[in-house]
Amino acid sequence: MNKGTIQIRTDSHRVLIDITHEISRALASCQQNSGLLFLFNPHTTSGLTINEGADPDVQTDIIAGLNALVPNLKYDHAEGNSPAHIMTLLTGSSITIEVEDGQLKLGTWQRLFFCEYDGPRTRSINWKFLPDNT
Numbered sequence: 001m002n003k004g005t006i007q008i009r010t011d012s013h014r015v016l017i018d019i020t021h022e023i024s025r026a027l028a029s030c031q032q033n034s035g036l037l038f039l040f041n042p043h044t045t046s047g048l049t050i051n052e053g054a055d056p057d058v059q060t061d062i063i064a065g066l067n068a069l070v071p072n073l074k075y076d077h078a079e080g081n082s083p084a085h086i087m088t089l090l091t092g093s094s095i096t097i098e099v100e101d102g103q104l105k106l107g108t109w110q111r112l113f114f115c116e117y118d119g120p121r122t123r124s125i126n127w128k129f130l131p132d133n134t
Helices: 020-027 056-069 082-091
Strands: 003-009 015-018 035-040 046-052 094-100 110-116 122-131
Touching (some): 020 110, 046 056, 046 094, 110 122
Antiparallel strands (some): 003 122, 035 094, 035 122, 046 110
């Protein structure tokens, strides 16, 4: 299978969740082992990013930085979650990662993160593996 969906449950209003293990497990189900892996987040108040995963303080600092960059102003959006929409603009909704020999080609400290900005919620991430033709 070269595509699928993973489910994520968040338990905080704003949090980064390391999804590297879940994505690697999904990748293991693919027939071929080299190519590109595309991740897409179909939600407007959460994002995806690649960042340091060795020190959990980095995740806390990222959330604190986003909170400082996107203050809780008086927004017109009736649901009250405009800061979450703006934070999603900053992190984006998709990631493309090189895969070689069945492994994500991440840097030493890099991990894949789902970024929740309007939780807690149950979310999904769609993934698709595009194998090399060589």
